[in-house]
Structure formats: C-alpha cells, structure tokens
Amino acid sequence: MGTGGYEHVDRDRAGQAEAFDAIGDRYDEAFPHKEGQLAAGGWLTASLPAGSRVLDLGCGTGLPTARDLSAAGLQVTCVDLSAHMLELAGRNVPQARFLRADVADLAADGPLPHGGFAAVAAFFTLLMLPRPEIPLALRTVRDLLEPGGLLALGMVEADVDDAPIPFLGHTIRVSGYLRDELRHVVVDAGFEVIKEESYTYAPASTDVPPEEQLFLYCRRA
Numbered sequence: 001m002g003t004g005g006y007e008h009v010d011r012d013r014a015g016q017a018e019a020f021d022a023i024g025d026r027y028d029e030a031f032p033h034k035e036g037q038l039a040a041g042g043w044l045t046a047s048l049p050a051g052s053r054v055l056d057l058g059c060g061t062g063l064p065t066a067r068d069l070s071a072a073g074l075q076v077t078c079v080d081l082s083a084h085m086l087e088l089a090g091r092n093v094p095q096a097r098f099l100r101a102d103v104a105d106l107a108a109d110g111p112l113p114h115g116g117f118a119a120v121a122a123f124f125t126l127l128m129l130p131r132p133e134i135p136l137a138l139r140t141v142r143d144l145l146e147p148g149g150l151l152a153l154g155m156v157e158a159d160v161d162d163a164p165i166p167f168l169g170h171t172i173r174v175s176g177y178l179r180d181e182l183r184h185v186v187v188d189a190g191f192e193v194i195k196e197e198s199y200t201y202a203p204a205s206t207d208v209p210p211e212e213q214l215f216l217y218c219r220r221a
C-alpha cells in the first residue's frame with residue numbers, strides 16, 4: 001500500500017509545530033514531575049542490552065527520556081515535528097541522532113529503517129494527532145520495530161478527537177481515548193499490552209488542567 005493508509009486522511013498540522021516551537025523553552029518548567037514517564041522509560045532501559053537502537057518519537061526537549069535512554073547506553077534517535085524542540089533536545093542530549101519529521105512521514109519508504117529499532121518511546125506525541133491517524137501512527141511504530149520490539153506509550157485519558165485546548169498561552173489540538181478503548185486501538189495495531197499504569201498529573205502551570213496519564217508497556221506482537 002505504500003503510504004501506510006494516510007491517503008485516506010486529511011493531514012492537518014496547522015499550528016501544532018508552531019505552538020511547540022514557541023512553548024519549547026517553558027515546557028519542562030510546566031511539566032516538572034514525570035514519574036510515569038520515568039518508570040516507563042526505565043522499563044525500556046532495564047529490558048534492552050546496551051547499544052540497542054531506540055526511537056524517541058516526539059522527543060520534545062529530550063528530557064528526561066532521550067537523556068536517560070542515552071545515559072543507559074542505548075543508541076537514541078530523536079524525532080520531532082518542531083525544529084525548536086529538536087534544537088533543545090540537541091543541546092540536552094548531544095550524543096543522540098536527530099530527525100525533524102512528522103510521524104506520518106515515517107510510514108513505508110520513510111527516512112528511518114522499518115524493523116530497525118529495538119524499542120520506541122512515544123510519550124504524549126500520538127495525542128497530537130487527530131484520532132483517525134492514531135491507529136496509522138501505531139502501525140508505523142510497529143513497522144519500525146524489530147520483531148518482539150518494545151513500545152512505551154504515554155497518552156492522556158480523554159474521550160476527544162482533535163479538540164482545541166489552551167496550552168501555555170497557545171492553542172493545540174489533542175485527541176485521546178478512555179483506557180479500554182486505547183488498549184483496543186493499541187492491540188488492533190499489532191501490539192501485546194504487557195502492563196498499564198495510570199497517574200493523576202497536575203502540571204505546574206495553571207492554564208493546563210490536571211490530567212490522567214496512561215502508560216502502556218507494549219511488545220510488537
């Protein structure tokens with residue numbers, strides 16, 4: 001099929017990268033506590049031999065995930081749509097590799113080798129996509145993984161599709177699922193869910209409401 005199913009969706013990114021370009025410097029300040037993300041990243045480092053290739057998809061500033069994966073001896077590739085986020089990640093994790101790309105561009109014949117990664121971390125990245133694209137992105141992640149490869153997925157629990165929300169003085173559009181539906185979507189995309197964790201998260205910034213964060217520890221089925 002070649003285009004990974006994207007021929008059927010209207011890929012609208014208006015404002016998304018621009019918002020993160022503008023927010024970048026304040027992002028880590030606004031989201032200081034990342035227990036769930038640290039635990040899920042720790043699962044990857046504990047599970048993989050040093051030297052394994054790991055993709056941090058929607059890496060943001062690279063903190064803490066790309067930094068910790070890299071410090072554990074893994075070969076980290078950071079991908080993000082926002083040039084400024086990648087620039088910050090480059091400063092925070094200079095030993096990683098960097099690619100400015102949209103997750104949709106990583107489908108078949110994209111710039112990264114399919115089957116080339118032992119693991120993918122995707123923390124709060126796929127929620128930036130409209131719902132019809134989330135299963136496509138998960139399929140792409142599955143294809144990027146080697147057989148048995150691991151996915152650490154972070155999402156916010158919410159029954160919304162492409163909903164505009166205020167975010168650090170900007171408007172971004174987000175999507176999500178309630179947890180049972182999220183599990184179905186992930187399984188349908190070709191993963192086994194090994195473990196699920198949820199955390200109630202209150203960001204430091206007052207214009208971002210508290211949220212329920214879901215972390216799925218998955219393996220390519």
Ligand SMILES: C[S@@+](CC[C@H](N)C(=O)[O-])C[C@H]1O[C@@H](n2cnc3c(N)ncnc32)[C@H](O)[C@@H]1O
Nearest residue numbers: 020058059060080081082085102103123124128
């Ligand atoms: C909420 S932030 C999360 C950053 C980081 N993973 C973390 O947990 O701190 C979402 C990131 O995904 C990036 N992003 C948004 N849409 C994307 C897309 N279509 N493809 C790749 N990256 C995207 C944004 O630029 C931003 O850096």
